[in-house]
Amino acid sequence: MAAAEVGGAHGCPTLPLANGRSIPVLGLGTSHQGGYSHDAVVHALQKCGIRHIDTAKRYGCESLLQKAIEESGVKREELWITTKLWHSDYGYENTKKACLESCERLGVEYLDLYLIHWPDAHVPGKSNREVRAETWRAMEELYERGLCRSIGVSNFLISHLEQLKEDCVITPHVNQVEYHPFQRPQELVDYCRSRDIVFEGYCPLAKGEALTHPSIIQLAKKYGRTPAQICIRWSIQNGIVTIPKSTKAERIQENCKSMRSWGDSAGHSWYFLDEQTCSVGSVSRISCLDLVPEGGMALVYGLNCIRMNKGNSGVELSKEKHIPWTSLAYFIEVQAALTLDLAVGEVLRKEFLFCWWG
Structure with missing residues (x-):
């Protein structure tokens, strides 16, 4: 039986969400401050088989992604598109408006996943918990209307998730948090799994710091892979949806090869x-x-x-x-x-x- 590799809508393994949908375990992350490249995104979609794109209003590249997706020729139904709600848009009405605006910038009729970007709100006269609850009720409505096929949170700790459980109806489908060999919040991972919340990890390379760590370099030599591939594979094999980011086509290609069959000197x-x-x-x-x-x-x-x-x-x-x-x-x-x-x-x-x- 052939092993699955990255490439095409059916080539990347997925993890099931609590609502029955499945999220690709490997995605392409984007960011602000030079963290976006049109050519790299087109290459990822056309040549690497990437079908999972992660962005946010904060990054300022939603409209740029629309152009890259159009140029790639990949059909909307083959894509998993995640974007995030920035804290300046928190609140019931603001959240619904911001979602529609993100959809317009991305050129889509729905989002596969919409995340609350941070737990802190900074709204005068209201506690963070009150604002989170109000915002999440709007997220639940967007989900029920089908504008968001899945909803979740980002950078939430157990205390934030516990409060949300008490204040709202729908459990987040995803919690996106920093995750790499130097930042492994296992208690939070275990908590999320106990509540059927898929754990998604960003910064799998620890902003490049992991690439020079002696243990990771040693493993890379042992398996004939690059340090980046070791970190990405390690994250995925810990059951984490992983979204490395890069603005270089060759790096994206390298990252995608993390999914392929590996062997070591012992014949494993x-x-x-x-x-x-x-x-x-x-x-x-x-x-x-x-x-x-x-x-x-x-x-x-x-x-x-x-x-x-x-x-x-x-x-x-x-x-x-x-x-x-x-x-x-x-x-x-x-x-x-x-x-x-x-x-x-x-x-x-x-x-x-x-x-x-x-």
Whole structure:
């Protein structure tokens, strides 16, 4: 069975949101102060298969993105577009107006994901909690109207999410927070997962600081990859939707190769399994021998692993186990993952990583 790679609407693995939609695990981030390049965005869409674009009103490039998307020729329905509400637009009426304005600048009729950019509001005479609640009620209305297919927050801590839970109806679908090897808020990640909030990470390269760290350089040499690819892959394999940003076409190309099959000097190969092939509906047509050689062993990483026992008439569901994601540095040691004997016919479902050897 072929491993999934970045490329096209169906090439990038996704994570399911609580509302049934699926968000690509790898996206292209943008920013202000020189953080946007028209040519780089067009290249990402046309040549790299990127379909997830992250922006914000604050960045000042929504209208520029409209031009890049039009030039790329990629259809709107193939794209996942995220933008964010800036704090100057917080409040019930302002939020609804700002959403429509962002849609107009982007040239779209709806947003795939709309985020409250920061928890702090700075509105005279009102507490931050009051403003967040009022703003979120507007977000809920935008969601119910279909103008926003998903809604979420950015830079929210557990205390902010707890207050929102008490004050509002719909749980955020996403929380976007800084995430990289030097900034790993595991308590917040665990909290979000316990409430079916997908955790999305920005600055996966730690604003470039991670690229010169000795441990990351060592891993890059071991796997024959670049430090940037190590950081991005590490983030994704921890179950984090990851949005590196770059204004250089060659860097975007490099980042996208983080998703491809890897191997190391010991002969271990790493794959993202194709979502469609490994979905529940098609699992009866999959044999373990599609994944690894007969008698091989596998280390399995992921949010969910479904064990399948292959019988004479096909594959039958045995049980489901939850397996914690393991840091890149501990792939071979496998401290928390599950070891399976795939000779008995194990088949694995959807969006996790595994390694095999004979």
